Amino acid sequence: MLTEFEGRTAVITGAASGIGLALTDAALERGMKVVAADLNADALGNLERAHRATKNLAICVTDVSSHTEIGKLADFASETFGDVHLLCNNAGVASAGRLWDHGPDFWKWILGVNVLSVVYGAHQFVPRMIAGGQAGAIVNTASMGCLFSAANMGAYGATKHAVLAISDTLRQDLAAINAPISVSLLCPGPVRTPIFDDDLSPDGVEANTDEQTWQSYRKLIGAGMDPADVASCTFDAIAKGEFWIIPDVGMVDLAIDRHNQVLEAADRSV
Numbered sequence: 135m136l137t138e139f140e141g142r143t144a145v146i147t148g149a150a151s152g153i154g155l156a157l158t159d160a161a162l163e164r165g166m167k168v169v170a171a172d173l174n175a176d177a178l179g180n181l182e183r184a185h186r187a188t189k190n191l192a193i194c195v196t197d198v199s200s201h202t203e204i205g206k207l208a209d210f211a212s213e214t215f216g217d218v219h220l221l222c223n224n225a226g227v228a229s230a231g232r233l234w235d236h237g238p239d240f241w242k243w244i245l246g247v248n249v250l251s252v253v254y255g256a257h258q259f260v261p262r263m264i265a266g267g268q269a270g271a272i273v274n275t276a277s278m279g280c281l282f283s284a285a286n287m288g289a290y291g292a293t294k295h296a297v298l299a300i301s302d303t304l305r306q307d308l309a310a311i312n313a314p315i316s317v318s319l320l321c322p323g324p325v326r327t328p329i330f331d332d333d334l335s336p337d338g339v340e341a342n343t344d345e346q347t348w349q350s351y352r353k354l355i356g357a358g359m360d361p362a363d364v365a366s367c368t369f370d371a372i373a374k375g376e377f378w379i380i381p382d383v384g385m386v387d388l389a390i391d392r393h394n395q396v397l398e399a400a401d402r403s404v
């Protein structure tokens with residue numbers, strides 16, 4: 135479990151914007167050395183310029199959907215700052231649309247960015263963290279959308295449900311070998327970030343096939359939490375080794391509704 139942050143090293147993906155940017159600021163404020171990774175080279179450059187006075191920040195342009203690039207990120211982090219103590223698999227993209235509107239290239243893209251990034255992060259970083267033998271933490275950013283499902287958000291929701299399953303298993307796998315590495319699942323509700331400003335999908339892939347849902351979520355998150363508060367909750371949870379990070383209770387009822395449905399179905403079958 136990672137209880138001390140000063141002088142330790144963090145790798146944060148999606149670090150150029152929103153929650154990842156706030157996690158980066160929070161890690162630097164706590165005296166950590168940070169490798170900030172993102173696909174957006176311009177925004178990473180801005181981040182580097184904003185922190186030009188510190189030697190504790192290094193940037194690495196990375197496509198998290200690439201196993202090879204995550205391996206290069208792990209190499210870069212260890213060459214730059216030594217052992218990694220905190221890995222935040224945070225980069226993610228949004229979508230809106232009915233399930234039947236999304237084709238195979240869309241699915242390859244969203245599963246690559248939101249799910250395979252987390253698996254590749256585990257594959258490339260965790261064996262090195264175990265070998266390092268030091269206290270560590272992994273934070274995977276899911277969403278409250280990993281606990282319930284919403285119409286027109288099926289693809290995004292599917293990826294976040296997968297992040298929940300992967301993270302919970304990773305936590306148990308590490309505990310089974312007594313590794314001193316905690317796993318936390320960050321489940322934000324609405325957070326004020328630009329995630330619904332642009333459809334980041336590659337040419338020929340449409341992530342937003344339902345403008346009404348897209349705009350309603352854009353409005354919802356516009357009134358959401360400050361990313362800095364989410365980052366603060368996250369560091370508090372890391373220091374306590376907590377798995378669940380629920381910064382905003384606003385959507386918990388939706389998760390409870392689902393669990394009640396399961397209990398009622400189980401009751402009916404006895």
Ligand SMILES: NC(=O)c1ccc[n+]([C@@H]2O[C@H](COP(=O)([O-])OP(=O)(O)OC[C@H]3O[C@@H](n4cnc5c(N)ncnc54)[C@H](O)[C@@H]3O)[C@@H](O)[C@H]2O)c1
Pocket residue numbers: 147148149150151152153154171172173174177196197198199224225226227228247275276277278321322323324325326327328329330334355358
């Ligand atoms: N904002 C919210 O309301 C909210 C709620 C729940 C969960 N989340 C999750 O939080 C995480 C961060 O989202 P955010 O709201 O800060 O969004 P954001 O758009 O502000 O930041 C996401 C960052 O990920 C980067 N990115 C996208 N594709 C990438 C790739 N292939 N490789 C590397 N980087 C890539 C983007 O360039 C961007 O800088 C995501 O996983 C998102 O699903 C956000």
